[in-house]
Amino acid sequence: MSTPRLIAAAMLLGSAVLAQVPTDPFPAPIPATEGAIRVRVAEFASVPDVGGEAARMMLLVDEPGTRRMFVNDMRGPLYTVSYDGRTTTLYLDINARNWGVNVQSAGRERGFQSLAIHPQFGQAGTPGFGKLYTWTDSTNTAPKVDFAPGGGTKTHATVLFEWTAKNPAAATYDGGPPRELLRLEQPFANHNGGHMSFNPLAAPGTPDFGLLYVGVADGGSGGDPLNLAQNLSSPFGKILRINPLGTNSANGRYGIPPVNPFVNDGNTATLGEIYAYGVRNPQRFGWDPRNGNLFVADIGQNIVEELSLAPAGANLGWNTWEGSFGYISRDAVSLTNRRGDPKVSYPVAEYGQLDPLFQGQSAVTGVHVYRRGPIPQLMNLVLFGDFPSGEMFYIHADKLPGGGQEGIRRILLVDGDEPKTFLKIIQEKNVKQGKTPTTRADLRYAAGPDDQVLLLNKHDGTIRLLVAEQRR
Numbered sequence: 001m002s003t004p005r006l007i008a009a010a011m012l013l014g015s016a017v018l019a020q021v022p023t024d025p026f027p028a029p030i031p032a033t034e035g036a037i038r039v040r041v042a043e044f045a046s047v048p049d050v051g052g053e054a055a056r057m058m059l060l061v062d063e064p065g066t067r068r069m070f071v072n073d074m075r076g077p078l079y080t081v082s083y084d085g086r087t088t089t090l091y092l093d094i095n096a097r098n099w100g101v102n103v104q105s106a107g108r109e110r111g112f113q114s115l116a117i118h119p120q121f122g123q124a125g126t127p128g129f130g131k132l133y134t135w136t137d138s139t140n141t142a143p144k145v146d147f148a149p150g151g152g153t154k155t156h157a158t159v160l161f162e163w164t165a166k167n168p169a170a171a172t173y174d175g176g177p178p179r180e181l182l183r184l185e186q187p188f189a190n191h192n193g194g195h196m197s198f199n200p201l202a203a204p205g206t207p208d209f210g211l212l213y214v215g216v217a218d219g220g221s222g223g224d225p226l227n228l229a230q231n232l233s234s235p236f237g238k239i240l241r242i243n244p245l246g247t248n249s250a251n252g253r254y255g256i257p258p259v260n261p262f263v264n265d266g267n268t269a270t271l272g273e274i275y276a277y278g279v280r281n282p283q284r285f286g287w288d289p290r291n292g293n294l295f296v297a298d299i300g301q302n303i304v305e306e307l308s309l310a311p312a313g314a315n316l317g318w319n320t321w322e323g324s325f326g327y328i329s330r331d332a333v334s335l336t337n338r339r340g341d342p343k344v345s346y347p348v349a350e351y352g353q354l355d356p357l358f359q360g361q362s363a364v365t366g367v368h369v370y371r372r373g374p375i376p377q378l379m380n381l382v383l384f385g386d387f388p389s390g391e392m393f394y395i396h397a398d399k400l401p402g403g404g405q406e407g408i409r410r411i412l413l414v415d416g417d418e419p420k421t422f423l424k425i426i427q428e429k430n431v432k433q434g435k436t437p438t439t440r441a442d443l444r445y446a447a448g449p450d451d452q453v454l455l456l457n458k459h460d461g462t463i464r465l466l467v468a469e470q471r472r
């Protein structure tokens with residue numbers, strides 16, 4: 001065999017080995033106890049089962065105008081929770097037959113993904129009065145879509161709806177059928193809508209006020225096979241930013257803000273809706289109240305989970321990069337040329353799915369930047385976590401790491417005298433409920449009134465509140 005052939009054979013052998021043993025860019029584990037912060041946790045509110053199954057809580061939003069919180073179940077119900085946590089009321093079931101929404105909630109990844117409440121929801125006489133928005137998967141694939149992925153198997157649709165309450169303070173929704181703003185054809189069952197939110201820091205009269213940030217995953221399968229996340233003509237693999245009360249979009253049902261990065265780029269092929277791109281499954285994002293930094297928790301492929309900054313126009317790298325590393329396949333990332341493209345917004349923190357803290361399935365969630373609130377130990381920290389395992393982490397908001405696991409430390413929950421994982425706390429609740437203990441936590445963070453941090457999960461119907469650990 002000639003030398004080049006030998007090298008080629010060795011490379012083939014090498015890739016065969018890589019295909020079996022995932023590369024691990026983080027051989028040193030996240031410290032189990034060093035730097036760990038202890039926070040007490042207390043039960044706050046409960047949300048009912050549907051059909052004997054615990055609520056699949058995804059998002060909780062505070063609505064200060066009518067002084068209550070809204071929390072969804074991915075199957076369709078939307079509840080309000082009183083500020084004292086004592087009263088949970090069904091506000092609206094978006095899956096009720098009369099609305100025609102037809103929520104597709106099969107499996108873990110599909111369903112009523114997200115909701116956003118207009119900042120003027122409770123303010124009579126304003127354009128946003130009574131408006132709330134739901135971002136949901138739907139089995140109804142008959143209506144014409146605004147965007148198709150150009151491949152895949154048309155599994156379902158993901159649709160943005162606007163609901164208008166007549167009296168926003170009413171206990172239950174009193175408005176008419178929803179108005180459809182935007183409809184996507186989904187190529188694969190997984191990776192659908194992501195987080196959706198108004199920027200809570202935007203003051204009335206400023207350019208970002210009333211603009212809706214809409215996370216859209218890459219469409220699914222694995223590895224972004226249609227290469228949509230880097231395609232600026234496609235809404236998939238993006239965070240969009242739209243004016244839900246505007247009309248200058250192609251379908252005339254929403255507005256495209258002139259401040260968006262690809263509106264005046266001299267290229268008609270790029271979508272004006274795009275705020276940031278190169279995301280895989282942006283299930284959560286959140287702003288730093290002190291400096292406006294927008295952090296995105298973007299769920300990784302099989303190796304790296306990432307927390308990244310997303311300024312307007314940012315490219316977060318997928319599917320060229322998985323975290324700080326060149327994406328090769330589900331089993332491999334490149335360990336050379338780390339963070340090699342100066343135009344990409346690489347993670348501030350990232351962790352490996354092979355870390356011993358996790359249980360085989362790993363997916364990042366977040367993001368709460370703690371700048372005010374009753375827990376001194378959390379001050380100036382960026383809170384995030386891994387949702388299947390329920391592991392909770394922080395980094396310092398004023399000393400953002402340059403990627404990697406080095407800056408990541410754990411948050412441990414104190415329940416009784418012992419620090420416990422969130423998963424263990426849910427499992428103990430399941431036993432009290434007479435249910436089979438869950439093997440997943442499905443942690444999500446939420447911001448409550450008075451700068452409180454709440455924890456959601458999908459397995460015991462319990463909303464929990466973080467409280468300061470008493471020093472003894």
Ligand SMILES: [Ca+2]
Nearest residue numbers: 188190191219
């Ligand atoms: Ca999908």
Ligand SMILES: [Ca+2]
Nearest residue numbers: 262263267270
């Ligand atoms: Ca453009």
Ligand SMILES: [Ca+2]
Nearest residue numbers: 316317318323
């Ligand atoms: Ca990335």
